Amino acid sequence: MDWTGEIAAARARIAGHARVTPIARLNLGGFDVEVKLEQMQHTGSFKARGAFNTLLSVEVPAAGVVAASGGNHGAAVAFAAARLGFPAHVFVPEVAGAAKIALIERAGATCHVVPGLYADALERARAHEAETGAMQVHAYDAVPTVAGQGTCFAEWDDQGLQADTMLVAVGGGGLIAGALAWWGGRRRVVAVEPERSRALHAALEAGAPVDVEVGGVAANALGARRIGSICFDLARDMDSMTVPDDAITRAQRMLWQEARMLVEPAGACALAALLCGAYVPDADERVAVLICGANPAPDPLAAF
Structure with missing residues (x-):
């Protein structure tokens, strides 16, 4: 599969339809981190x-x-x-x-x-x-879906991404498959999943996609029972980790309290790995995080 060509074609195809989302450089919990704000995409996610x-x-x-x-x-x-x-x-x-x-x-x-x-x-x-x-229209396990999600990372490169390591949340795997498809080993990509919804982590342990139990605070966004085959094929040798629900909700609160970013649990999952110590960067390592979703439940403004 010529993923670079697929993603380049997707960028041309969706230009004028999908938003170009901004990036920001923040200090959160003592970590300097570059973030891409895909929660500002149409309908609040990538x-x-x-x-x-x-x-x-x-x-x-x-x-x-x-x-x-x-x-x-x-x-x-x-x-x-x-x-x-x-x-x-x-x-x-x-x-x-x-x-x-x-x-x-x-x-x-x-x-x-x-x-x-x-x-x-x-x-x-x-x-x-x-x-x-x-x-x-499959949520994650289809070539057009993965190529479309890959445009996020191609766009980020054009915006001057400097990071050595990317932390990306995983549900069914379409987003991280897009990252792996675009970079193809040129940058380190680390998968982050909730402990209670760990389809990729379980597949990597088993050597093949397997069914997992699904639960936890991010289940309505990261709650795939089985990782997509496209993602698994791209992710066989990657680093993967899980984070507990309380780390995800702490990252959610920190994004709101320190950056005034209101995101759903899935949107804070990748950042949680950094803040809770699941991922420990080297002293000079540059880390970036994709903020992937901004649709918390319940809607905080539903009463207005």
Whole structure:
């Protein structure tokens, strides 16, 4: 696979549709860290990149598109489909929460809430695809999705990224697969997962993708039961670590208290590895973190 070419083509394809998100250099918990603010992307996460790239890569059928999502992917597909004039159905698990369900509906999709977790929503989305002929937009395990997410890292290079090491949160693996696909070993990429949702970590230990139990504060964004095959193929030799829920929520609070960045638990997961000591950089090591999502539940402004 020529991932560099795929990602370059995706950048050209989504230009004018996805936002170019800013970077910042912060001191958090005593660490100097460069961050890319993908929580400022359309619908509050990096997912719009993969959604736009997918919908602009193919001829969408009259039945439109369908997606399964913990919330952020569904909102991105709904947004991209509405912008491009396609009907969209999104299946989400109950754990997605009211705020993300409302976000999907505001973006213009028909939202179906499914008992259970992401895997249950995916089963229902596949049934809808078979029944209607709608096009499935996979959240993480599809080449257009991964190439779209890879545009984030190509863009960051153009913005002058100086880091030696990137900390990236992992759910199903589309985002970190995009990082690995773009850099191809030119930068060190470290995977960070919640202890209670560790699909990549378990796959690396087992030597193949395996099913895991899913839970914890970031389950509605990082709660994949099994890592994507594209991610696993790219990530076989990478460093992977897990962080506890309390470290994630501490990182969330620090981003708000010290930088006035309101993010969901998944958005703080990668930073948590640095702040809690799961990842200890060398004295002169330059570290960067992707802030990947800004859709906390409940919506802090829902009452206004």
